[in-house]
Amino acid sequence: MKTILICNQKGGVGKSLIADELAFSFDRTVILYSFFDLDGQRGVIHETKEDPHAEVTIIDTPGALQPELKQWMENADLIIIPTRLTGRDIGPLQTMMSLAKAHATCPVLYVLNGYSHRFLASKAFKEWFDAQGDLDSLILPQSEYYAQAAGYGCSVLDVVSRTSYVGMTTLAFINSVRKRLQLPQEDV
Numbered sequence: 001m002k003t004i005l006i007c008n009q010k011g012g013v014g015k016s017l018i019a020d021e022l023a024f025s026f027d028r029t030v031i032l033y034s035f036f037d038l039d040g041q042r043g044v045i046h047e048t049k050e051d052p053h054a055e056v057t058i059i060d061t062p063g064a065l066q067p068e069l070k071q072w073m074e075n076a077d078l079i080i081i082p083t084r085l086t087g088r089d090i091g092p093l094q095t096m097m098s099l100a101k102a103h104a105t106c107p108v109l110y111v112l113n114g115y116s117h118r119f120l121a122s123k124a125f126k127e128w129f130d131a132q133g134d135l136d137s138l139i140l141p142q143s144e145y146y147a148q149a150a151g152y153g154c155s156v157l158d159v160v161s162r163t164s165y166v167g168m169t170t171l172a173f174i175n176s177v178r179k180r181l182q183l184p185q186e187d188v
Helices: 015-028 069-075 087-103 120-130 144-152 165-180
Strands: 002-006 033-037 056-060 078-083 108-115 137-141
Touching: 002 015, 002 069, 015 033, 015 056, 015 078, 015 108, 015 144, 015 165, 069 087, 078 087, 078 165, 087 120, 108 120, 108 165, 137 165
Parallel strands: 002 056, 002 078, 033 056, 078 108, 108 137
Antiparallel strands: none
16 A cells, blocks of 8 residues: 655645545546545545555645654655745745655655746745755646635536646646556546
């Protein structure tokens, strides 16, 4: 079984969004998974479930440093660290980068959540991030469709076309995760 750990000490960066989109993808393609919502805010659409036949476990962590985080990182098969693209997110992200460097025994994927080429803050953050070294990263765009889908209790891919910018970047993210875990790709 493969374990996906989604973590950042800061709340509001997209951990639950990512956990839900991955779970929806596994639902669509009939990949059995376990899902753990460790964040007491209950921001995810999916409920905690443990499947004894799961191929994948998704762990959505709280927006705070937990004593177990180091152990979770050591036991994960893929760590996803989402961040928003503002100056306020740099400090928490630097902490997460340090923790990942010290404790990750698997690939780490950074998700730059809410990117917009129109926003100067997004561009400045991306320049700062790129200067941090050769970090594996993907972008999810700034879009109201993610909030709309959450309001409907569904995937963003149920709200937008798969060929739209939001659809294509979401599928690219999902398939990038699947590739890292050696799972079959979801059809575009």
